[in-house]
Amino acid sequence: MAQGLLRFITAGSVDDGKSTLIGRLLYDSKTIFEDQLVSIEEASAQRGTDGADLSLLTDGLRAEREQGITIDVAYRYFATPKRKFIIADAPGHIQYTRNMVTGASTADLAIILVDARAGLLEQTYRHSFITHLLGIKHMVVCVNKMDLVDWSEGRYNEIVEEFRDFSSRLDVPDIRFIPISALKGDNVVDASDKMPWYEGPTLLHDLEHVHVAADRNLQDCRFPVQYVIRPQTDAHRDFRGYAGRVAGGVFKVGDEVLALPSGISSQVTSISIGEKSVDKAFPPQSVVMTLANDIDLSRGDMLVRENNQPESAQDLDVRICWLSDQPMRPGARFELRHTSREVKAVVKEVVYKLDINTLHRMEDDLSIGMNDIARVRIRTAAPVLVDDYRRNRATGSFILVDPTTRLTVAAGVVYT
Amino acid sequence: MSDYNMSHLDELEAEGIYVLREVAAQFERPAILFSGGKDSICVTHLAKKAFAPARIPMPLVHIDTGHNFPETIQFRDDLVESLGVQLIVGSVQDLIDRGEVAEETGFNASRNKIQTPTLISTIEAHQFDACVGGARRDEEKARAKERFFSHRDDFSQWDPKNQRPELWDLYNGKHQPGEHFRVFPLNNWTELDIWNYILRENIAIPSLYFAHERRVIRRAGQILAHSDYLNLRPDEQPESLQIRFRTLGDLTITGAVESDADTLEKIVAEVAAARKTERGGRMDDKRSQSAMEDRKKEGYF
Numbered sequence: 001m002a003q004g005l006l007r008f009i010t011a012g013s014v015d016d017g018k019s020t021l022i023g024r025l026l027y028d029s030k031t032i033f034e035d036q037l038v039s040i041e042e043a044s045a046q047r048g049t050d051g052a053d054l055s056l057l058t059d060g061l062r063a064e065r066e067q068g069i070t071i072d073v074a075y076r077y078f079a080t081p082k083r084k085f086i087i088a089d090a091p092g093h094i095q096y097t098r099n100m101v102t103g104a105s106t107a108d109l110a111i112i113l114v115d116a117r118a119g120l121l122e123q124t125y126r127h128s129f130i131t132h133l134l135g136i137k138h139m140v141v142c143v144n145k146m147d148l149v150d151w152s153e154g155r156y157n158e159i160v161e162e163f164r165d166f167s168s169r170l171d172v173p174d175i176r177f178i179p180i181s182a183l184k185g186d187n188v189v190d191a192s193d194k195m196p197w198y199e200g201p202t203l204l205h206d207l208e209h210v211h212v213a214a215d216r217n218l219q220d221c222r223f224p225v226q227y228v229i230r231p232q233t234d235a236h237r238d239f240r241g242y243a244g245r246v247a248g249g250v251f252k253v254g255d256e257v258l259a260l261p262s263g264i265s266s267q268v269t270s271i272s273i274g275e276k277s278v279d280k281a282f283p284p285q286s287v288v289m290t291l292a293n294d295i296d297l298s299r300g301d302m303l304v305r306e307n308n309q310p311e312s313a314q315d316l317d318v319r320i321c322w323l324s325d326q327p328m329r330p331g332a333r334f335e336l337r338h339t340s341r342e343v344k345a346v347v348k349e350v351v352y353k354l355d356i357n358t359l360h361r362m363e364d365d366l367s368i369g370m371n372d373i374a375r376v377r378i379r380t381a382a383p384v385l386v387d388d389y390r391r392n393r394a395t396g397s398f399i400l401v402d403p404t405t406r407l408t409v410a411a412g413v414v415y416t
Numbered sequence: 417m418s419d420y421n422m423s424h425l426d427e428l429e430a431e432g433i434y435v436l437r438e439v440a441a442q443f444e445r446p447a448i449l450f451s452g453g454k455d456s457i458c459v460t461h462l463a464k465k466a467f468a469p470a471r472i473p474m475p476l477v478h479i480d481t482g483h484n485f486p487e488t489i490q491f492r493d494d495l496v497e498s499l500g501v502q503l504i505v506g507s508v509q510d511l512i513d514r515g516e517v518a519e520e521t522g523f524n525a526s527r528n529k530i531q532t533p534t535l536i537s538t539i540e541a542h543q544f545d546a547c548v549g550g551a552r553r554d555e556e557k558a559r560a561k562e563r564f565f566s567h568r569d570d571f572s573q574w575d576p577k578n579q580r581p582e583l584w585d586l587y588n589g590k591h592q593p594g595e596h597f598r599v600f601p602l603n604n605w606t607e608l609d610i611w612n613y614i615l616r617e618n619i620a621i622p623s624l625y626f627a628h629e630r631r632v633i634r635r636a637g638q639i640l641a642h643s644d645y646l647n648l649r650p651d652e653q654p655e656s657l658q659i660r661f662r663t664l665g666d667l668t669i670t671g672a673v674e675s676d677a678d679t680l681e682k683i684v685a686e687v688a689a690a691r692k693t694e695r696g697g698r699m700d701d702k703r704s705q706s707a708m709e710d711r712k713k714e715g716y717f
């Protein structure tokens with residue numbers, strides 16, 4: 001079988017061992033190149049560290065090098081014969097919640113690091129909650145620094161128990177636990193001989209085998225039209241193709257489809273990727289479809305099935321994460337981007353703000369500033385075609401853009 | 417279920433095509449920066465697929481240092497002709513002639529640094545609001561945090577501390593007049609992905625990538641092509657070696673590797689076993705650890 005792709009996020013607060021863990025994965029999977037190794041050995045020596053400090057591998061921009069902390073999501077790559085991996089390496093501090101939300105938005109799996117000595121901390125709850133909020137279906141809780149608690153099975157079980165108690169409140173169907181030492185490498189790529197009591201797989205084994213294709217929505221046909229292709233060349237004078245990325249379901253040549261918002265029916269006459277014809281299209285493929293009749297269909301519209309339609313809504317009940325350093329102004333107007341559609345929108349009401357450490361709802365302080373997560377009601381100037389985010393991440397997510405600064409100020413997920 | 421699994425190359429391709437279509441949909445005057453190297457050839461191939469059966473709806477822009485391998489120029493011209501797209505050349509020599517930039521002198525002189533002002537002046541002259549490039553996040557540390565839609569202010573500067581958040585695949589290309597975006601459809605590809613994709617799609621690439629015999633000199637642990645543009649030190653002697661290039665840039669700074677890989681299959685095998693990152697062969701990054709970051713802030717691609 002061809003090598004697949006897994007996107008995952010690692011979040012951890014300073015000193016949990018996140019950089020060491022990523023360095024370990026890259027190092028043990030032989031992704032580190034000779035010149036990189038020499039360069040981190042030199043840097044380690046300059047800092048007075050013995051040997052190569054693996055955590056230096058993942059450190060990026062100069063400002064961060066100076067401060068010694070990660071402040072933005074960085075992407076790392078490694079591959080094994082089974083899979084290619086994209087790591088979203090996100091900072092874990094509360095003041096970087098928005099960065100973790102960003103990294104989580106495209107991840108299939110989250111690694112949550114827990115320091116075995118400290119046990120579950122506020123940040124553990126926060127990271128787990130963001131994982132849940134962003135609809136990640138798989139979570140691997142790595143209990144790290146097991147070498148510092150004498151590889152104790154008792155300590156590990158305590159942490160697992162405590163986490164299970166808490167996670168029953170989260171909607172994450174697949175949660176796994178692994179005792180590791182990122183520093184020494186135990187149970188990361190190679191099984192540990194220090195913890196014979198642990199019989200489960202190593203972290204890399206889980207990453208290679210976790211089944212994520214089934215997480216994609218293959219039931220509800222959704223095809224947001226991204227771009228209309230009209231060659232206007234002699235060879236293709238009458239060609240009119242609808243380009244886009246399948247956001248849900250399986251489209252086949254011959255299928256009856258319904259165009260929204262117009263409500264006109266048609267039939268799929270061809271599907272192609274580049275110049276190659278295919279007989280079906282599924283997420284997340286980028287394809288071009290042609291239809292049997294010339295209907296009015298353009299960017300922002302959506303092809304669906306008559307008997308399975310998204311909700312067409314102007315009043316949205318959503319969770320947002322505020323990304324901007326300027327607080328949200330009450331009644332402010334935004335441009336809302338949802339799939340390929342853009343509409344004007346206004347935040348009508350802040351229902352509550354979440355304390356993301358305790359998950360308590362705050363109903364008295366409703367001011368929204370950077371990193372805040374809140375439940376709000378939004379009114380749009382025209383209907384948007386949405387699904388519940390938990391059912392479809394592509395048609396249940398949106399961003400808000402400030403019409404004056406043109407910056408992306410919030411990310412949101414729709415609950416229907 | 418397994419019917420709906422995609423290989424990682426298919427997934428990367430779908431992502432790249434999606435990004436290119438977003439560019440065509442969101443911008444008024446987009447362009448593809450074409451260096452003649454394998455990455456920009458891959459971007460161009462993705463663009464061909466993204467808009468088929470129509471032509472690529474944006475021009476190719478080549479920033480010409482004047483120190484090119486002749487093979488690169490021939491390749492560029494053939495490709496442009498077969499695609500039927502417009503080619504725009506921004507010439508470093510023109511800027512030098514107009515006195516807008518000064519050429520470096522000395523043994524390590526290169527035109528690499530003055531590519532940046534040439535690119536910026538080309539962007540301004542044509543009022544491009546999006547320039548698609550072939551850069552990848554895995555190439556260099558500073559790039560690991562790069563966005564797909566990377567905002568540049570009206571001085572073409574990149575502000576790594578203040579990048580726009582980018583969530584899901586909802587790219588925000590809105591900007592103020594004079595500002596523009598650099599767009600990187602290959603962000604998530606690695607060098608090996610590129611080669612595997614070239615092999616799978618059977619994409620034509622310049623002959624320089626394949627092992628061939630060439631007159632070269634060795635300098636500071638690197639192998640550089642001997643040419644009229646390279647100033648030799650008194651103790652440097654050109655020699656003939658079986659080499660190939662892993663990246664193609666300005667003739668004077670692109671390092672070669674000794675290699676027998678004369679087919680795509682052999683190149684893929686070589687890259688898979690390689691123990692040096694590809695930019696490790698470029699003199700411009702060697703100048704300092706933060707070299708790339710500094711040039712990026714100035715608007716380098």
Ligand SMILES: Nc1nc2c(ncn2[C@@H]2O[C@H](COP(=O)(O)OP(=O)(O)O)[C@@H](O)[C@H]2O)c(=O)[nH]1
Nearest residue numbers: 013014015016017018019020055145181182183
């Ligand atoms: N003993 C021990 N130390 C660890 C382990 N993992 C990380 N560390 C140390 O913990 C410190 C913080 O690790 P680092 O990876 O920089 O943490 P980050 O801030 O989460 O990226 C460093 O001194 C690491 O060497 C581990 O498994 N065992």
